[in-house]
Amino acid sequence: MKKKDNPVVAEAEGFTLRRREFLGMLTGVAAVATMAGPSALMAKVMDNGGILRVGAPANPSSMDPATGGSGSDHVFLFPVFATLVEWDYDTLKAEPGLAKSWEYPDSKTLVLNIREGVKFHDGTELDAEAVKFNLDRSRTDPRSNIRSDLASVEKVEVTAPHEVTVHLKSPDTSLPLVLSDRAGMMVSPSSIKKFGEESDRNPVGAGHMKFVEWNDGDRIILERNPDYWNKERPLLDGINFRIITDSSTRLRSVMSGQNDVAYQLEGRQKPLIERGGSVEGVYGATVYCFQIYLNHASGPLSNVKVRQALNYAINREALVRASMHGAGEPAYMNLPSSHWAYDADVAELYSYDPDKARKLLAEAGYPDGIELDMRGYNDQGSVQRQEILQGMLADVGIRGTFKTGTVPDMSAAYFARGEGDFLVSAWTGRPDPSLTYALLYAGDSYFNAGKVEPPEGLMEAIRASRSTADLEERKKAFSTVQRIVMENALVVPLAFREDIMAAVPKVENLQTNLLGKPKFKHVYLES
């Protein structure tokens, strides 16, 4: 093999040198500082690290956080772009990121204190000016897909070299968690100026990995960022993503050793993973929720009793067992039980009770049942779910046939054109629950297909959840929100998808998170 023919090898070798220099420097620091804990970690850094090979399910839509549109992009974006705010893996509580702290001096002002000495991959400074540039770009640029995420922002002001003051149109304490997502991913302003629209394929951030190469539908190569602000990270020398859309092939690539990790696998593959041998499973809850969207503008669904009947008619435990091979959590509201804002009382509202469903239908004036125009998707998993639901609903007298199509088509027909009575689909979740509730139920929201004004008190309760930064008070506000949503049966939650990953045993510290979008910051390979 000629070396110059293989850019990856050449890269890796040039890289090892730089890495050794860096590690030499690191050990020097450790010796002087004699830090017991971190130095043990550093020993690991020296011995291990390695290049993590990951089987990913989809080609990114863009590597620019502001212009991309697919929820599957985040896994590629997180390593390259450090976010202003981060979250706890298990509960999605906000944690400091590039912003080492933030505060609300009043309900319409958010002050972010930006970490000092952070540099983008191109060597430019990540200061308050850069943050302002990013926030303004995300909320005003015509190519930005996340303008609505920052809709509550009135003006962004640099109040000190490392202090940004965000002035809001209305109180919005969901903003810190918004800044843990696309809107908080900081792109180097000079790279945007340099590349223009080409920034979609030339990402320059401040994350723990630097971008090397992206071949469509094939691979994405990342390498260690030696100047990452947290000197204990990264542990890996690089990440090589292989894009393998077929989930069976993705799992096979790990079983036969071409990859170290595969994520977003399916419930039916769990027995294969658990059969033992060369792979280990990593599982966790997510906020990704299969649910039935209801268009309650007119017809039988405009009657709250009919909507409640739908909720009583579905045996969620059975659905999880039958259609997800048990890899999921039955959903009784829009948040899973491990979420910080979960309310156990609300979850008890709709236990499976077909008799009550029949009774409610009769009370609503439909003793002989009803006929609905049902919509769904045409992939294998969706069709199976819809068949099961059809059976459960028919059992209480709710009949109908499903019209199915591709995801973009059926979604456009149902949400944008208001066709059909309900759509069996999913909600991918948002970092802050107030976004979820506002997007799903506000009167003018895209996902409120009937554009029905929300029940009394709902919007007030959502606003209340945004006007305090205190977590306990926010939790209380969300309990009110959830109770109003479920008592009015604005939706039929079905099940939360379980995040299923498979990894070879040498992969250490691989964790799922509630958003279902793995981060590899803490991962390393055992040598």
Added chain:
Amino acid sequence: MLLNRLVQAIPIMILATFLVFSLLQLVPGDIATTIAGENASEERIEEIREQYGLNQPFLIQYGNWLLNAVQGDFGKSLLSGEPVLETITRVFPNTLFIVIYAVVLSVVIGLPLGILASSKPNSKLDGAIMGFSSLGVAVPNFWLGMVLVSIFALGWNWFPATGFVRPGESFTSAIWFATLPAIALCTNGIAEVARQLRSSLVEIHSSQHVRTLHAKGLSPTAILWKHGLKNVSVNLLTVISLLFNKALAATVVVETVFAIPGMGNTIVKAVLEGDFPVVQGAVLAMVVTVIVVNLVTDLLYTVLDPRIKQV
């Protein structure tokens, strides 16, 4: 003749790309919705249609594409922004490598089988070989691919289950990675080569010309190699060129099973998403390849059988 053929190729290319472009209009789905992302409003989708010129009439869209393509500009993927030319020059060699590998395997295995079967027509051996060939035609590639993976990759660990190495990076690794996909792809080819060869050879062996050769006292081996195979070579060439074109189309499934970044995968994904610059570029590349293969076959005919030149 060569110039003539090249001129004839131009309308074929235009017609093929136009047909594909028209068919793409019928595929359900709207790429503007996909580009706009997960919770886009109707206004945002409309804005994107405007930005990408997707709201223009169909003929104008095609005309624009053609005009740029003639000047060598095949555009960029609407979704990811990767230049189409870059995508094709990257993935097409992978597909070609597997297809050529599969065709070579078909010939190397099919040729002796066909000769063996024709040597004793209607014997048990002939029956067994022809039965095996029928099986080869009937077995679906993707199924065989998965069986091969579960035995040779996951079970015995002889070959990798997924992935691909470019021949330019390391030829031996490329062969190692491409072996299972090529085997999955070549069963059909083996069967066709063996069957065609057998029937052609049986026909020639029963001809008066061969009877005369026997009468002259030539050994059966000499008759086979000097006269039999020479006579069937044109037939065989036709089979191989058809095989090549067929395998090119059949890679889609095999590429998916083995996670190979190839042409088939690229086209299917682009069609499903409505990413028409990619589809158009890829189809054009395929059409050109088929035209070139047919042209080379025709030229080889005249080498193998000088009588063809006069026609």
